[in-house]
Amino acid sequence: MADPREVREVLADLRAEGEDVDGLVAELPPDQWERATPAAGWSIAHQIAHLLWTDERAVQSAVDPEGFGREVAAAMASPETFVDEGAERGARLAPAELLARWRASRTELLAVLAAQPAGAKLPWYGPPMSVASVATGRLMETWAHGQDVADALGVRRVPTARLRHVARIGVRARDYAYAVRGLTPPGEEFRVELVGPGGEEWTFGPPGAAQRVSGAALEFCLLVTQRVHRADVSLVAVGPDAERWLGIAQSFAGPAGPGRAPGGVRR
Numbered sequence: 478m479a480d481p482r483e484v485r486e487v488l489a490d491l492r493a494e495g496e497d498v499d500g501l502v503a504e505l506p507p508d509q510w511e512r513a514t515p516a517a518g519w520s521i522a523h524q525i526a527h528l529l530w531t532d533e534r535a536v537q538s539a540v541d542p543e544g545f546g547r548e549v550a551a552a553m554a555s556p557e558t559f560v561d562e563g564a565e566r567g568a569r570l571a572p573a574e575l576l577a578r579w580r581a582s583r584t585e586l587l588a589v590l591a592a593q594p595a596g597a598k599l600p601w602y603g604p605p606m607s608v609a610s611v612a613t614g615r616l617m618e619t620w621a622h623g624q625d626v627a628d629a630l631g632v633r634r635v636p637t638a639r640l641r642h643v644a645r646i647g648v649r650a651r652d653y654a655y656a657v658r659g660l661t662p663p664g665e666e667f668r669v670e671l672v673g674p675g676g677e678e679w680t681f682g683p684p685g686a687a688q689r690v691s692g693a694a695l696e697f698c699l700l701v702t703q704r705v706h707r708a709d710v711s712l713v714a715v716g717p718d719a720e721r722w723l724g725i726a727q728s729f730a731g732p733a734g735p736g737r738a739p740g741g742v743r744r
């Protein structure tokens with residue numbers, strides 16, 4: 478069971494991450510919402526619409542689990558397209574309406590998650606998740622799609638300690654990245670040693686593990702959210718299994734993503 482303090486901290490960080498991305502689009506002229514992002518076929522409007530859609534689904538999972546179950550069934554009927562379809566519907570809204578709805582959904586989600594009883598598990602597109610895990614997942618997606626918006630606008634975001642949440646979910650999703658590709662994950666844990674934005678060290682896994690990954694936390698987070706290609710980061714992998722993982726790492730639920738081509742957005 479998650480520590481109540483941990484839940485409060487991740488909810489505060491989720492709020493801050495949403496406000497950070499909001500600041501990227503709040504003053505955008507309407508025509509700029511159509512600007513293409515590094516995600517093929519997705520404009521800035523698609524990115525914000527996806528965050529809106531996913532926030533609304535997370536609220537629904539908590540307040541209307543039966544209705545959410547129907548959403549999951551519809552998603553399973555078209556697993557390769559349901560995410561794009563949700564983003565496309567929202568992207569058709571006028572930018573002012575889309576932004577207002579996303580702001581409302583963020584506020585509602587924070588309130589709904591904060592009101593959940595200790596130990597609550599919420600249904601999702603896979604195994605049920607704790608409140609802390611739902612909030613962490615939303616923070617990861619908000620950061621990743623915010624990165625697409627920033628890249629489209631040519632804005633350099635200052636990395637924050639909130640990346641620790643993204644790194645943690647990236648490490649925990651290791652076996653999922655294998656399974657979603659029909660591969661058998663390694664039997665042993667890896668050691669992951671990352672340097673945070675302030676020079677702090679973030680470590681995951683047993684110290685004596687033979688297979689290891691090390692490097693900058695920002696690069697690791699960009700890689701596991703598939704915002705960069707493995708060839709474009711300087712992460713060090715020790716062991717063939719660790720290297721293979723970095724080539725398929727995926728921190729988000731759903732089908733295996735196509736990833737980004739090498740030589741993409743330069744930072």
